[in-house]
Structure formats: structure tokens, C-alpha cells
Amino acid sequence: MDGDMHGERRPDTLLLTLTGKDRPGVxxxxxxxxxxxxVEVLDIEQIVLRRRLVLGVLVTAPRDWKKLRAAVEQTAAELGMAVEVERGSGDNRARRGGRSHVTVIGTPLKASAMAAIVGRIADCGANIDRIVRMARYPVTAIDLHVSGVDPEALRGILATEAATQGVDIAVQPANLLRRSMRLIVMDVDSTLIQGEVIEMLAEHAGYGNEVAEVTEAAMRGELDFEESLRSRVKLLEGVDVSAFDEVYDAIVLAPGARTLVRVLRRLGYRFALVSGGFTQITDRLAEDLGIHFSRANELEVVDGKLTGNIVGEVVDRAGKARALREFAAELGLTEAATIAIGDGANDLDMLNAAGLGIAYNAKPLVRDAADTSVNVPYLDAIMYLLGISREEIEAADLEAGVVTPAPPV
Incomplete structure (x- = not known):
């Protein structure tokens, strides 16, 4: 007879949930x-929050399952922990199709925002299978493993909620691409660096304000990029080449830029700079940061002075996308294995061509068109979208002898 001494049917599985203060040996x-x-172990999940442990173990049920329950309860008592033993039938259910990683980034991340986000996920019939913290400082980043809804449909639903709640939400299909070696193609001005190089050069010609106004309009997509670039470059005629050194020395990288490149290079990622700016600056940035590829416009120089002209074809909106495809092909990668990061209208084709297009502190036109947007002022926050946690970043830096600032207590 398949049952215990009282005739109660023996369960197929037991779910043990242990909670209490974490310590070695539990x-x-x-x-x-x-x-x-x-017994056989069928599934395990464990989390630790502020040194409080929650351990779930799903096992096959032995014939005398009540004896095992008593033994587990005795062990938990000796550990000073609570345990719940739940009877059931069958293995843990498989996750449904339509699997996504939903990364939420906030500064701060309020409970009201999380309530709205998980509510929208539930509304579309999806399930949250797992939640993992990716970072707690200087931003809070949470990764939700979601199943049961098409990632593209979920992205559209959560994009609206992200804008309402003032947080960043990235939705990516849960596939192997997230773990593979990829090419990251970055814009330079107002993305990799703070500010616009052409405006800094224009200060040397006395046209800083005029150029800044045209640049802003071009980045919003209100002007033809090539036409606006040539008109701005004309104003640089006569500027001495020594201005390049002064501008380069004044450049401030986006916070987290060096960390992003340093950590991902260790993992085998390749990087490219694709800019509507100028090779006299971007080539030096690429060399300084260890960037593998670089493409930008070249300013003509004659007798140590800028002529106000550009040498060769302009790297415009279409040229940026073309550069991404060429660099990917050189590495033997598909476009799906590329990530593009940019902020302006001239980045749109590049963002659309990439497997993952990220609008970084971008103009509204670009945010609306990109796969996802990151609006916190930390370029390395993009690593959370790739499944890399802050703790992993800091541990890797420590091994390499790089000291990172400690978060506030």
C-alpha cells in the first residue's frame, strides 16, 4: 500500500522553506x-537580505516522509531557524515561453514604482519567476526574470510605465546573446564624454554660442546633420591645431566610462567609437581607453590651421549604421550581437541596426525610437542590462588592483 501508517497518501515531493539569520553551515x-x-534534490533557490536567509529546497518525498519532516524541523531548531514543509506532487513547473529579463534602474527606486511595474506585468498575464538585485549604489538596479509574454509586447507596455514612474526599464529576450561576446558601438559627444567637442573648438574661434545652438537643433533632428555640420565647421576656419590639445585636455568622460570599457574588455567584448565628431579627438580617446575601432570625421589642416573643411565623406546618420555593420563583419559577428549607445538623432540608424539600441540620456525623439533608454548619469549602468552586478564589477576590479569608492553605509 502506497501510504503511511494512518492511510494518508504519501506526497511525491516536499518543499522545504527555511528562514532565519544567515551564518556559515546552514x-x-x-x-x-x-x-x-x-532523497533527490529537484530544485533549489536561496536569497540573503540583510543577513536574513531564505532557502527553498524541493526534494522527492521518501516513504516515511513524516520522519524526514521531523528531522528537518529538528535541524532547523538547532540552527535557530524556522522551517515550513509543504507536501506536493510533481517537479517544479517549467517556466512558460516568452521569457524576458526586465531590468529596472532607479535613483531612488521607490516602492510605488515597483508596485506599478509588477502590476503591469501581472496585467498582461505574465509571471515573475525570479528577482535579483544588480546594484544598490550609486543607482538601484533590479533584474526580474519574467515568463509568459512576448518580450516585444512587454517592452511596449513597460516603456509607458517607465516614463510615468521616472525610472529606466530595459526588456530583453532571455537568450544566449546576453551572455556572448559582443561588440559595443558608442557615440562620443554627450555619450562617452560630457559635452560637444565642436562647441569646445568653436570657443577658440569665438563662435561657441552660435555653434551650440545649431548642434542642439541637429541632435533633436530638426536640421540635416551633414549640412549643419559643414556650416559649423566653416566657423572653425583659422583655428590653430594647438586647440586640439587644449580641447582634449579639457574633456571629461561620462562617469563610469572607464569602468564599462575596462570590465567588459576583460570579458572579451570589443568596442568601437562612431562619431559625427573629429578623428583628431576620437582617435586619441580610442587609444587612451583601449577601444578597438574608431570612425569619425577628419578636419582639414593646412599650415597648422583648420581650413573649415572636412576631408572625405561625412560620418552622418547612415554612416554610423554602416560603420557598425562593417566593424561587426570584421569581427565575424551578426548585427544581433551588437550593442549601440547614443543620444542624438544622428544615432538613430545605428541604434536600430544594433541587436540592442540604448538611448543614453538622449533627446525625446531618440528615447522613443530606441530599444531601451538609460537616463542615469552613469555609463557603466549599462552593464546591469547585460546581467553583470555591481558586486561582480567591484570584485573584478579588486582582483586587477583597481580600487572603487565604497558605497555609503
């Missing part, structure tokens, strides 16, 4: 108890 004690019962 897991080993529980599994030693399970080992003596000869």
Missing part, C-alpha cells in the same frame, strides 16, 4: 539531514 546542515533520508 546549508550543509540541512543537506546532511536530507542526505540521510536518501
Amino acid at each position: 546549508s550543509s546542515a540541512i543537506f546532511a539531514t536530507l542526505a540521510r533520508a536518501g
